[in-house]
Amino acid sequence: MKKTVIIFTSILLLLSGCDVFKQIGGAYQLSQCEYTYHSVDDIQIAGINIGDGSRLSLSNLASISTILAGSSKMQTIPLTLTLNMNIKNPNEAVAFLNSLEYAIEINNLEFTNGKIDIPLQINPGETQTMPIHMSTDLKQLMNRYSQEKVSEVINSFFGISAEQTQVKVNLWPKVLVGKTPIKSPAAIPVIFTFGGKS
Numbered sequence: 001m002k003k004t005v006i007i008f009t010s011i012l013l014l015l016s017g018c019d020v021f022k023q024i025g026g027a028y029q030l031s032q033c034e035y036t037y038h039s040v041d042d043i044q045i046a047g048i049n050i051g052d053g054s055r056l057s058l059s060n061l062a063s064i065s066t067i068l069a070g071s072s073k074m075q076t077i078p079l080t081l082t083l084n085m086n087i088k089n090p091n092e093a094v095a096f097l098n099s100l101e102y103a104i105e106i107n108n109l110e111f112t113n114g115k116i117d118i119p120l121q122i123n124p125g126e127t128q129t130m131p132i133h134m135s136t137d138l139k140q141l142m143n144r145y146s147q148e149k150v151s152e153v154i155n156s157f158f159g160i161s162a163e164q165t166q167v168k169v170n171l172w173p174k175v176l177v178g179k180t181p182i183k184s185p186a187a188i189p190v191i192f193t194f195g196g197k198s
Contacts, residue, residue: 029093037167
């Protein structure tokens with residue numbers, strides 16, 4: 001990974017100058033930050049508003065079970081939510097970036113990917129919460145994997161089943177060379193668990 005980053009950095013420095021060097025430094029500091037799970041909110045599944053999922057009503061539980069069990073009759077099962085991560089900068093330099101791409105796996109299931117175009121800056125010793133607004137179609141995931149596998153993931157994610165949920169987030173910072181964003185070849189991996197019943 002270090003060799004890849006060195007080659008990537010060398011190429012960018014040849015293409016541009018000081019500003020790119022600063023961006024690379026900020027992205028590197030971001031890779032040295034500490035990432036932890038904060039919360040999930042704004043959950044909606046097939047038009048049903050679940051909030052943060054911490055207190056599911058009996059009607060919501062019944063609706064989710066019906067949706068997952070009757071998925072074969074549905075064309076799409078849209079799921080949207082916001083995953084909030086805490087990012088702590090324990091270093092002596094500022095961590096920052098202009099934008100990034102991400103890919104999210106839940107219990108080894110490739111869940112979704114996307115991008116964040118909002119600049120982020122974390123000063124030394126500071127902690128910020130970064131929201132990742134994500135969406136996916138559970139129907140497509142069921143077609144790719146299986147209805148049983150996706151249902152298991154959703155049940156653990158919402159705390160309906162006893163199993164914990166492992167979430168892996170890969171973050172690829174982007175460096176702006178002129179007006180062109182260049183994606184880092186090396187991802188920042190973030191792994192945490194939550195959900196299930198204690």
